[in-house]
Amino acid sequence: MTITDPTWTFFTVLCIILFAPIVFSRLHIPNLVGMILAGVVVGKHCTGLLQQDVSFELFGKVGIYFIMFLAGLEMDMQNLKQNRYSGVLFGLITTLLPFLFGFFSGYSLLQYSVPASLLLACIFASHTLVSYTIVGRYGMTHDVSVTVSVLATVFALLSALLFLAAMAGVLEGSGDAGFWALFVGKIILYIGFMFLLLPHGVRYFFKRVTEPIMQFTFTLAVVFLSAAIAKEFCGLEAIFGAFLSGLVLNRFIPATSPLMSRLEFMAGALFIPYFLIGVGMMINVKPLFQSTHAITVVIIMVVASTLSKLLAAIITRRLLRYNAAQGLMMFGLTEAHAAGALAMVIVGTQLQVEPGVPLMNGDILDGVVLTILISCIISGIVTDQAAKALKLLKDTTAATRRDSTPQDDEKILIPVNNPATVGTILRTAIMMRNPKLNRGLICMNIISDSDLNQLTRQHAEDCLGAAAKLAAAADVPLQTQTRLAVNFATATIHAMNENDASEILIGLHRKRHPSDSFFGSYAQSLIDNMQRQLSIVHLSIPANTIRKIIVAVPPKAQYERGYYRWINRVARIAEDLTCTMEFYTTDDTARTLIPYMQQRHPSVAATYEAFDLWADLPALRHEVHPDHLLVVVTARPGSISWNKSMAGIPRQLEKHFASTSLLIIYPDQQESAPGSYLANGPTPHPSASADNPITRWLSRWITESV
Secondary structure, three states: OOEOOHHHHHHHHHHHHHHHHHHHHHOOOOHHHHHHHHHHHHOOOOOOOEOOOHHHHHHHHHHHHHHHHHHHHOOOHHHHHHOHHHHHHHHHHHHHHHHHHHHHHHHHHOOOOHHHHHHHHHHHHOOOOOOHHHHHHOOOOOOHHHHHHHHHHHHHHHHHHHHHHHHHHHHHOOOOHHHHHHHHHHHHHHHHHHHHHHHHHHHHHHHHOOOHHHHHHHHHHHHHHHHHHHHHOOOOOHHHHHHHHHHHHOOOOOOOOHHHHHHHHHHHHHHHHHHHHHHHHOOOOOHHHHOHHHHHHHHHHHHHHHHHHHHHHHHHHHHHOOOHHHHHHHHHHHHOOOHHHHHHHHHHHHOEEEOOEEOOOHHHHHHHHHHHHHHHHHHHHHHHHHHHHHHHHHHHHHHHHHHHOOOOOOOEEEEOOOHHHHHHHHHHHHHHOOOOOOOOEEEEEEEEHHHOOHHHHHHHHHHHHHHHHHHHHOOOOEEEEEEEEOOHHHHHHHHHHHOOOOEEEEEOOOOOOOOOOOOHHHHHHHHHHOOOEEEEEEOOOOHHHOOEEEEEOOOOHHHOOOHHHHHHHHHHHHHHHOOEEEEEEOHHHHHHHHHHHHHHOOOOOEEEEEOOOHHHHHHHHHOOOOOEEEEEEOOOOOOOOOOHHHHHHHHHHHHHOOOOEEEEEEOOOOOOOOOOOOOOOOOOOHHHHOOOHHHHHHHHHHHHHO
């Protein structure tokens, strides 16, 4: 019985998506393989339970687009720049070796014609990132082997399709110089549109539209527009456009943003499983049981394609000196033949060597389709094992590092009082937090004892509710609190101590009349009465449209106890936003800062400019653009990095940087408790935590004199 009703068809697919992982996980088979095998079972070539209607064609295309889009979206751009040549090298090797193996297998072993053997070679040379979702599930998308494999995938698929286009032009008599000149011109125009024009439109949209559903819809529209133009205008496969759209949107959709969570959820919950099931439904396993010749063809194709991809991964791994797990990852990601192979199969059935004789007959077609099935199974299993090995290696290295360095006592407290600014503050906190520790945030609203009524209670619920909604969308644990107090600053400090918070993040005070100070009385009280890190944030543009972070660091900042804490927080923002950092500081401070960034945050492109005229902070106004974030690291009176010119920072910021996105940081100066965070670095100056007023005054006098 075949299900034809759309409602029952969709219900059956949902049941497969729900129960297939449960069943196959008990058999220790990756979910990806389980989906494909389930598709084989319900397809027309097996039980015939489902027919491959238009929904599988639509959702299947969306699924493969999502795979390539997420590959570009989750790409570490700094890692991509650093390893682009390695990716091209792997792409060249993993294209040429399978191409030669494919042609030899078709022409010499299977006795196919030269055009048919060349088509088989193109199919072997190409591959699809079917198992990329496994990598994402283990959180290994930023590993260098994954980056190199993604670049190699694009190179191999593009090379194979270009060769196939040339072969089709020869067979059809249209592959002249004019054809290729027009083809190359279209590609140049397309790439120019994607990387020169489209980013301006994307930035314009995200600056003016913050509604989540609109942003999600816009993102999908960009993906499909890019895919459609690549296919219809350039004659390339649409998955190229999907991948390029991921690269374009990479800097606009941070990894910790709610939009990224929604995209990954929709892809993993529906579209990618639909694609995998659809691939399985196309597989016909009956030839394996009907003819020994069919079995021979499949064995030769599978062995040739698998062995060639394995050799390519081994050779490249040795040339690049990667470890065994990374080599296994490279093989797993480049083994599967799916979207590209299917596109070439369709082209092969349409091309004719001579009138009435198709280039690809039924024998080749069955062998290629079964090769797709087996290659996807091998790819899923190998990638799963490689991801586990890399994850274990990474965790072991991290554990060793944790044993050798004290732990970060990260716990961020966020007082909120304005629903309109909750998003900015919470978004900044999410970017600052360490996702590996996965410690929750604490969001607090304070109600004055003298102003307690139903209206103020509702206001507190609105603030905390908005924060909880944003945190849930980003999949970040959040604890909410409401406190009654007479003095807001005192209540905040008490809450920080009660919750053992490591730092506080607040929004910048909004001046209501000219007599108000720039920071406001609340922030100033926190500055004067607490020693833990205090960060004050104000974003004039959406965070995902920030292109560069400029950090002003005072002299002797490296001697503060909280030196490495604030570096890590700001560096995580840069990692999340995929933007560069430029430090303005002294040469002495840069000698510790830049090496630390290179060691702990290698994905961030960090540079520095010599800057010791701290009294002339407005000089930076010529370096700070509207799409930059200015981070000002200051200090409290009595600390080693304090100097008298810092007293004028609020006035200078208000006068020269009022419309600039700002993050003002007062570093941690509290004496560290056992086990609290002090990364390896210079020994803090004793005066940094001195609580004796005479010692503080003497330290300040010495510092200013120096």
